[in-house]
Amino acid sequence: MERRLAAILVADVVGYSHMIEVDEEGTLTSFKAIFEGMISPVFSQYHGRLVKLMGDGILAEFTSVVDAVQATVKIQETMAKHNSLLASNKQVTFRVGINHGDIVIDGEDIHGDVVNLAARLETLSLPGGMSISEKVYDEVRDRVDIRFCDQGIHQVKNIERPIHIWGWAPQACTSKQVTSERLQQTPPRGVSTPNTTPQPTDFGTKSDEAHDLFLRGRELLFGFQRDINVFERVIPLFRHAIALDENYSSPYAALGMAYVLNYINCWSGDPKTSLNQAKIYVREAIKRNENDAFAHYANSVVAMWKKDHESWAQAADRALELNPDFALALNSRGAVYIYSGAPLMGIPYIQRCIRLDQLETQQARHFLGTAYLILGEYETAAEVYKKRIKLNPTTDLTRAFLASVLGHMGEIEEAHTFWRELKDINPAYSFENHISKQPFKDPAEAKKITSGLRKAGLIA
Known part of the structure; x- marks a missing residue:
């Protein structure tokens, strides 16, 4: 031939x-x-x-x-x-x-x-x-x-x-043209590189111990294990850091993040009270340091779960203004678009987030999968969700969304397999509770997820 x-x-x-x-x-x-x-x-x-x-x-x-x-x-x-x-x-x-x-x-x-x-x-x-x-x-x-x-x-x-x-893509490659070297990853402000050894004041505190407590708590908070035990371990760490330096903004922001997770997962107390507590702590963080990108990121997450899309976008934008390569803020900004009905605009932010930080932002793959789910790109969504599950084997929400996608694809047996895994991980899982909290601006997008689970025969 x-x-x-x-x-x-x-x-x-x-x-x-x-x-x-x-x-x-x-x-x-x-x-x-x-x-x-x-x-x-x-x-x-x-x-x-x-x-x-x-x-x-x-x-x-x-x-x-x-x-x-x-x-x-x-x-x-x-x-x-x-x-x-x-x-x-x-x-x-x-x-x-x-x-x-x-x-x-x-x-x-x-x-x-x-x-x-x-x-x-x-x-x-x-x-x-x-x-x-x-x-x-x-x-x-x-x-x-x-x-x-x-x-x-x-x-x-x-x-x-x-x-x-x-x-x-027009929105994705905004730095100088990349050669055969990998993208240079600018670390979040204050993070050491081989050529810099920042002093505690670079992090917004003069206390080595306060900063160490914050880092220990943050590592636990953003780890793969997220449960009541982690919540109860990080709260004292952040509060101790504040006691050592009450003007150190980052532990306040981290407390806000902890209470957001408590709201999402219903670990303890009244969920609505947790979200309000999170907002208070984040405001205190920004009051102490308006230039703390992490505090503005935390503020965007609080606004996300309050379903305040305008404040969510503004907070994420402010975090990126302070640190354009802040992966978590890129993740949040992309999610604003996805949950506001513009997934195509959100995908480049999420993709860039993943390139910058493969470890901390595994949750970004959940948002990326959701973007493709909304677009009706079910095969791509399933592939992305499965990658997220490999990175975080204990996730329940991603399994629920994946089961929905498989329902839309007609892969009923596989949908039931992932649903069984979900129930093994979290026997008390309530899809109704989870979906009601999802910050979709248009309720029809949430209904698409529900309809996929119905097609799979997993919910009534």
Whole structure:
């Protein structure tokens, strides 16, 4: 069979199945008009050939990887301008994967591992962006004025070897262009690096002991084990830190976080009282140090569970203003968008959060899965939720959301397996209690989760 070298582009529409479900005729008409009016002309401009359309999917080949990458940027920028004029439920957003190598020619069609990997790269792309193989990155990084982010090493389906992936999206790569070195991770303010040894005053306190108590409590609070025992251990640590230095803001913020977790999990006392206590402690933290990014992050979390979306966004923005690389604040800012009905805008924040801090922000994967759940991207949501469960084997909420996704997918037996695991972990688990607290701005989004569990026969 004939073979040739080519750059392969695979694209699909984010949330297409949900769009079809809501308005099949309008979605098909819109997709056709967009392809003919905005995408096909760009293919021609950059010497690309459409191989085939596959529902919402596009397969194209280019003679040059530079042309393929530049064509993608042109298309995504054009689509961003087009979407800015539309209501959120009418917007069409593409993910793109690009690979380069030897392809098999079959008439007008093409096949081969290069095509298969391009399709896998597309699933890992940020909405409105692209993911490229390391081979493509090596060929274009010095030839195009585009800022790529290191997406790390991935094991993808039906590809034996791990793949190093690079990505681009307008909101995701805002620093200088990344070379073959990994993204430089700016530590939260006051965290030691090999070249800096901060004194206690760098952390907002002159007391070594107070700071040590805060760090010990924070490590417990953000660990994988979250239960009444952890809550009862961290409260005295933070209060002792405050007793040693009552003007040290961070222990107040950490107390606020502890009481938020008590509210969510109903470990002790009246949940509503816990949330109000959390708000008081966070206000005290900010009063003592308005420039404490951790305090503003904690404030955003309190606003989240009070379902005050405006204050939630403002607090997260303030934390990021103080520390643009604060992973937890990126997580919170992305979650605002997700729970406010704009998951596509939230995904880049969550993805960046995960890249910056693989350990502390495993919860970010729950929010990322929820974004894809809302979009109706059930297979992607299931994959993300399963990764979160691997990182935190005792999570009950993520198992509940995963069971819902599997219900939507018709994977009933697997949904029951994860539900049984959930009940083994937390025999007293109440989905009704958990879902009622979720800060969805639109109740219809919460109903989507409930309907998935009903489809699986897990709730009445």
